[in-house]
Amino acid sequence: MQHDDAHGSAPTRDGGTHAWPDAVDPTSDDPAEWPTGRLLFTVVRRIEHDWNAHLAGWNLNHAGFPVLLHLFAGPRTQRELAALNGVTEQTMSRIVARLERAGYVTRGDDPRDRRRRAVAVTDTGRRAAAEAGRLQPAEDLTARGLGDDDVARLREILVTLVRTQRGADQD
Structure with missing residues (x-):
């Protein structure tokens, strides 16, 4: 959205306007x-x-953690993991190598296509992701300073933004 200095508002997707604060600096x-x-x-x-x-306690980071979660559904190729995580295959290769060194994933033959390699989560990786991703510590890190009603409203807004972005990515 572009700021319309003359009117102090900007157009929204639904044709309405969004009022900007009096002083945006x-x-x-x-x-x-x-x-x-x-x-x-x-x-x-x-x-x-x-x-x-927080994740460092399990030798993880914000890049590797979601990869482990995606692997809970079963083995995937690095190409699939890269697409799911919105990164390049080269970046995913580095992420997977780090997870492999930590003992959290293995690379082997893809059970769907023996010509390809697939990444699978190990039992150690599954336990680490489950422990590191417990809901309350994660919520405490992201909702510091907000009340329950604020968190509920923030979640609604974020879900809307994520769904809108996904829709824009597919267009």
Whole structure:
């Protein structure tokens, strides 16, 4: 969305308008004056930092953890994992190599096509992901400072954003 300085609003997807705060100043030290994108980026970076610190207890990080979760459904190729995680195959190769060194995954013949290789989660990897991903610590890291109603509303907004982004990616 582009900011319309003359009217203090911006068009929305549904044809309405979104009112901007009276003073949007991306250089300000006051978060109340930042554009939404800067607010989101700042929060995401803090959460990523805290989440990586949490996952480090299992020799995991924000890149490897979701790979393990995707493997709970069964073995997948690195190409499939790259697509599911929105990264390049080269990046996925590094992620899988790190998980393999930790003993969390193995690479072997793809049971669906013997000409291809597949990545599978080990029992150790399954336990590590289950422990690291327990709901309450994850929620505590992401919802610090919010009440239950705020968290519920934030989840609604985030689900909408994720679904909208997925739809845009498929267009």
